Amino acid sequence: MESFDQSLKYLLQHAPADFIGFGLGDATVRVLAPVPSVLPARGRDVDGAYLFARGSAPGGGIAEEHKRVAHLEMHRRHQSAEDLAVDVAEAQIRLFRRERRLVVSQVWDLYGDANAPVLEERTLPYGEGGSRSVYLRVNLRGLGCDELLGRGPPALWPLVALTRDGAGEATIERTRDAIEGRSTWTSAERADHLAVLWFVAEAEGVPGKLMRTVLSEERLMESELYKSIFGKGEARGEARGEARGEAKSVLAVLAARGIPVSEVVRERVLGCTDIATLDVWVRRAALASTAAAVVRAKAPARPARKA
Numbered sequence: 001m002e003s004f005d006q007s008l009k010y011l012l013q014h015a016p017a018d019f020i021g022f023g024l025g026d027a028t029v030r031v032l033a034p035v036p037s038v039l040p041a042r043g044r045d046v047d048g049a050y051l052f053a054r055g056s057a058p059g060g061g062i063a064e065e066h067k068r069v070a071h072l073e074m075h076r077r078h079q080s081a082e083d084l085a086v087d088v089a090e091a092q093i094r095l096f097r098r099e100r101r102l103v104v105s106q107v108w109d110l111y112g113d114a115n116a117p118v119l120e121e122r123t124l125p126y127g128e129g130g131s132r133s134v135y136l137r138v139n140l141r142g143l144g145c146d147e148l149l150g151r152g153p154p155a156l157w158p159l160v161a162l163t164r165d166g167a168g169e170a171t172i173e174r175t176r177d178a179i180e181g182r183s184t185w186t187s188a189e190r191a192d193h194l195a196v197l198w199f200v201a202e203a204e205g206v207p208g209k210l211m212r213t214v215l216s217e218e219r220l221m222e223s224e225l226y227k228s229i230f231g232k233g234e235a236r237g238e239a240r241g242e243a244r245g246e247a248k249s250v251l252a253v254l255a256a257r258g259i260p261v262s263e264v265v266r267e268r269v270l271g272c273t274d275i276a277t278l279d280v281w282v283r284r285a286a287l288a289s290t291a292a293a294v295v296r297a298k299a300p301a302r303p304a305r306k307a
Contacts, residue, residue, distance in 0.1 A: 007225070013048070024106075030052060032050075052070050053067050085132075086126050108138045111162075114141050154182055172211065176214055187222065192223045
């Protein structure tokens with residue numbers, strides 16, 4: 001879910017020290033600078049990478065040997081342990097090769113086990129040669145909502161629905177009040193955190209009707225994050241609606257001409273979301289002798305982009 005992913009990225013980018021410190025069990029973590037998360041040779045970006053240090057140093061300076069790179073991954077996919085191990089190990093190697101610093105990896109297991117530890121160092125094998133990938137696992141599901149709201153850093157509060165008992169109206173309402181009570185955040189920042197609370201709770205199956213009794217649309221619309229995600233969702237909905245209408249037109253033309261349509265063809269037509277393709281299919285439907293001929297031909301080539 002794109003809104004869920006964008007929400008997580010917003011929190012991480014705005015308060016990386018809270019995430020890193022929570023995963024390390026160390027509130028003295030200081031983020032010194034973001035590290036580029038793009039690893040082209042790997043084929044995909046990591047969710048977050050930051051140069052950080054722990055504790056305080058005399059005179060405020062930090063020795064180079066005390067600086068580390070935090071590598072964060074939000075684990076939300078159904079993925080085998082070996083694939084996860086390879087992903088983490090590959091990112092560690094590429095980050096180390098580029099930054100030449102010790103890399104500390106955290107995997108935030110967003111759908112973990114309520115009976116497992118919240119923080120745990122894991123070593124996963126991969127391949128047949130005894131290779132190992134080591135990372136710190138953060139299991140929010142092993143945390144109670146009272147623990148998160150009582151002792152967790154404020155940046156993590158909007159994730160309360162991911163705790164083992166946090167997807168309820170009373171907890172969402174309590175979290176809303178905690179966020180609104182953060183005087184160190186601007187009103188816009190509080191609105192953005194409320195938007196994350198909404199999207200994460202929605203992803204956890206909390207009914208929208210219940211959420212609307214806790215969070216007003218007017219307050220959410222003060223959030224640029226909410227408006228951005230909501231606007232993209234509306235645009236996608238309109239595009240899907242237009243495509244659905246075109247698909248029905250294809251079937252209507254075939255029906256008017258008395259041409260039978262198999263379930264396979266019907267599903268393909270209704271499943272198509274490309275307007276240009278459906279427009280061609282409508283014209284073919286007026287001439288083709290079979291329904292299969294409408295969708296069998298090569299889809300129209302897209303015009304080349306102008307420089």
